[in-house]
Amino acid sequence: MYVINAMPEQVEQADLDLLSGVETATVGHWRFFGFMNHSIQPLLPKRRIVGTAVTIAIPGPDSTLLHHITGMLRPGDVLVVDRMGDDRYACWGGGVTIAAKAAGAVAGIVDGPCTDLTEIEDSDFPMWARGISPITTRLYDLGGGINIPVSCGGVVVNPGDAILADESGVLVLPRGEVNEVATKALAIQERGKEREASVKTGLKLGEVSGASDKVKARMAV
Template sequence: MYVIKEMPEQVPQEDLDLLAGVETATVGHWRLLGFMDRNIQPLLPGRRVVGTAVTVAIAGPDSTLLHHATGLLRPGDILVVDRLGDDKYACWGGGVTVAAKAAGAVAGIVDGPCTDLSEITESDFPMWSRGLSPITTRLYDLGGGMNIPVCCGGAVVMPGDAVLADESGVLILPRQEVRAVAEEALAIQGNAANRDAILREKRHKLGDLSGASAMILAKLTE
């Protein structure tokens, strides 16, 4: 059985442009929700992408729906694949990469392994996954869901959510929260840049700037 819903409304480009300047680790200083399991890691180094989540849920050795889904992708989409607990079969390889990139997708995220790393690298297509596997899926026509709520790396992903992925991991944000989160993160990053300049110039020590040294000295004098 297949459940295929309408393609979601894309996140406004101005919100994505703002989010593009944010590091996932900055948001991790205060936010706990929306982060995928840390074992979902980038296959290509040094990349940061933002886009609109298009979701797919497929089980075990079958990737029939994933092949179909690549033909529905739009420029700016990020395909998020829920493998429904499978960690053996690689559903994403060179062919899916070429198809997704040709459709204009900016990245893929798989809660399971991928394959064909050299082809993914040659395509210069950012991917996040749970590593690599030589055992691939087939077209078994077992069914699945597209543009439905999924769970990827422990994070709930709704079709149309915003995705921010970089070298530290993957963050999912409801579209109505993107601007507020991005603005707060950019303010923190600006403060951090000022702090780092002070530390490099040896004007203050880190413990003094963060308040850690004051906390410790207060305990020592009790």
């Protein structure tokens, strides 16, 4: 059985532009949800992407629907793949990479392994996955779903959510929260730069952050 829903409205470009300056680790200073498990790692180093989540769920050994969805992708989309618990079969390789990039997708995120790392590198296509596997999927026509709520890295991803991914991990944000989260994160990053500049001039990190005052107060009790 296949469930194929309409493509989601894309996140406002102005919000994505704002989010593109944010580090996932900055948001991690105060937000505790929306982060995929740290085992989903970037396959290409030093990449940061933002985009609109397009979701797909496919069963273990089958990638029929994944091939199909590459023809639906638009510029700015991030394809998020729910593997329905499978961690043995690599559904994403060189062919899917070329097709996704040709469609204008900005990245792929797979809750399982990929394959053909050299071809992914040669395509310069950012990918996040749970490693590499030589055992690949086939076109078994087993079914699946497109643009349904999925689970990826322990996070519920809805079609149309905003995705921010970098070398530290992957963050999923409801589209209505992007502007607020990005604005707060950018302010924190600016203060962080000021703090780093102070430490470089000789101030102690604990003094600048306030940590030393907390320790001294505790010791005085």
